[in-house]
Amino acid sequence: MSKKLGKMLAETISSLFKKPATSSYPFKKREIHKHYNGKVAYIKEKCVGCNMCVRNCPAKAIFITKIADKQFEATLHLDRCIFCSQCVISCKFGALKNTNEFELATGDKSKLVVKL
Numbered sequence: 001m002s003k004k005l006g007k008m009l010a011e012t013i014s015s016l017f018k019k020p021a022t023s024s025y026p027f028k029k030r031e032i033h034k035h036y037n038g039k040v041a042y043i044k045e046k047c048v049g050c051n052m053c054v055r056n057c058p059a060k061a062i063f064i065t066k067i068a069d070k071q072f073e074a075t076l077h078l079d080r081c082i083f084c085s086q087c088v089i090s091c092k093f094g095a096l097k098n099t100n101e102f103e104l105a106t107g108d109k110s111k112l113v114v115k116l
Helices: 002-015 052-056 086-090
Strands: 040-042 062-068 071-077 096-098 113-115
Touching: 040 071, 052 062, 052 086, 086 096
Parallel strands: none
Antiparallel strands: 040 096, 062 071, 071 113
């Protein structure tokens, strides 16, 4: 029993002088990698309404609707999106791009449906 207590005490004292293993996230932001798949951005001027992004989305999280002649609007369901970037890859016209935005948590589910 005393051996275990001695080991535990030695480990506790030595950890007082080590740097913490965790980051202080909310106070100090980490650098995001340039290829990070965050929230999708929509460039409506480039969209031709081909719906390839809708067809290739494995989570069925994106919808394109026609609002006028050659004008389209995208709706993204963040509660369904798995951030796989398949919609961005399948868009041949460059209308969808990945952003570094990842702090998307909310308590209100209606805020997770975003008109892009």
